[in-house]
Amino acid sequence: MSLAIEMAHISKRYSGVTANDDVSISVSAGEILGLIGENGAGKTTMMKMLYGMVSPDEGDIRLFGKPVKITSPHVAIKAGIGMVHQHFMLMPNMSVLQNIILGQTPTQWDFIDEKAAVKQIDAIMDEYDMRVDVGEKIFRLSVGEKQRVEIIKSLFRKAKILILDEPTAVLTPHETDRLLEVMQQLKANGTAIIFITHKLREVMKITDKITVMRRGRVTGNLDTRDANPELLSNLMVGRSVDLNIPRNPYNPGKPVLELEGVFAKDKRGLTALHNVNFLVRAGEIVGIAGVEGNGQTELIEVIAGIISPTRGTVRLHHDDITGMSVRRRREKGMSHIPEDRLRVGTSRDCSIRDNLILNRYYQKPFSRNFLLDNGALLRFSEEQCEKFSVKTPDSTYLLGTLSGGNMQKVVLARELEVNPDLLIAAQPTRGVDIGAIETIHQKIVAVRDAGKSVLLISAELDEILSLSDRILVMYEGEIMAEFNREDATERKIAVYMTGAKKVKREIP
């Protein structure tokens, strides 16, 4: 096998941060390298250098044996590199087709042959069984669909080297399995693949070899057959991780959140929620299981006050809040970790500090006599960064400079700090490393143990099973079944997730 990619002795420093310190990786044609490591370890930065988005301070890159200077993504694409980014790089107001063919050189008479492109895209979607409506605008797509477009775009450009930066973080279990199959196919065709993920199961299943990073340096290079999850987590975060979080006995109290006969429509105007009824009591975690795109997004938005239901009632502490603004709901004790942290709930161009107080800047002690108290703000935000181990030199840095997982921690810090009566946690551990998953799970359980309520929505069945006291399964906008913690198993739940069965529930 010839080496497709060699990155040798690469270093990259930002003011105050060493993102990469003497890092070397190599991948052969027809090989899959797993690049893993804790949040902020420097994985994405390494890949941005390979894709020409950032230039290294030191080190050399060779592609197929030849030294190269990759000065821009354009150079990278021409050299046969495709990258599926951790945060989508799509144009929201353009169609799927336009996004995929963006940057293609027009053929003669300045004209792009769209028909031929559509045919080619169709063939790719058929081959890999990844369907997306090519005429649809990007902003109307779900997170999972956008990811699919990113992957199709790289395949359309016939990349020989493919970088996948946490592609499975936003995919459903079924989509993930499909992607892994696609990767196998690409590998068989001789593509060199770099696969970044926080899910050790995927690393063990699909990669040929693994490079582990921690704090900007390589902490291990091993063949996958010599690896195991325990060893990898030690190399990644410097300790073993235990996701069995101890909890108090189950002792639910009064209803805190109640949904009664709730119907809602999605962005396309189609029915997304159909007669949803349930309640969440004080002192319990209720988990919503289901394949993404079955109404979970709309359910969260109805409860958080982002969209209005077409019918039905939402109550918080017995008060009807169906028509209440987001801010009033928050003041009544609701807190919300949104599923798509870059679209809702953060601003990349504001400082970490400002992001930490978005929800309460107008309250004491941050605001006095209509003036913001900068000292109080800074003390608070530094404390939060410390508590949630947000990796940054200080909290005046822009949120956009943080690694993906560290942005998620900022959102968590803000939403948990207000000591909510009801925490809506949507995909709370998406993109965070296993060390941080442990911490976040502990904090969610602590909210419950303190007698507060948690509504947990997660595409990770493991997460739902390990945290929830009760589990509701959603399919096509309806609650199909309900399980108690002790009765729930992955297999039982999966049957209802596909809509194959439905149980008649006593409406609470």
Ligand SMILES: Nc1ncnc2c1ncn2[C@@H]1O[C@H](COP(=O)(O)OP(=O)(O)OP(=O)(O)O)[C@@H](O)[C@H]1O
């Ligand atoms: N433009 C920038 N300015 C300042 N610091 C930066 C910039 N880009 C990245 N960094 C820092 O470099 C470090 C490495 O970030 P990187 O995004 O490569 O991490 P990562 O391994 O991909 O983490 P994650 O798993 O959370 O995505 C982080 O500490 C990050 O804050």
Ligand SMILES: [Mg+2]
């Ligand atoms: Mg990253």
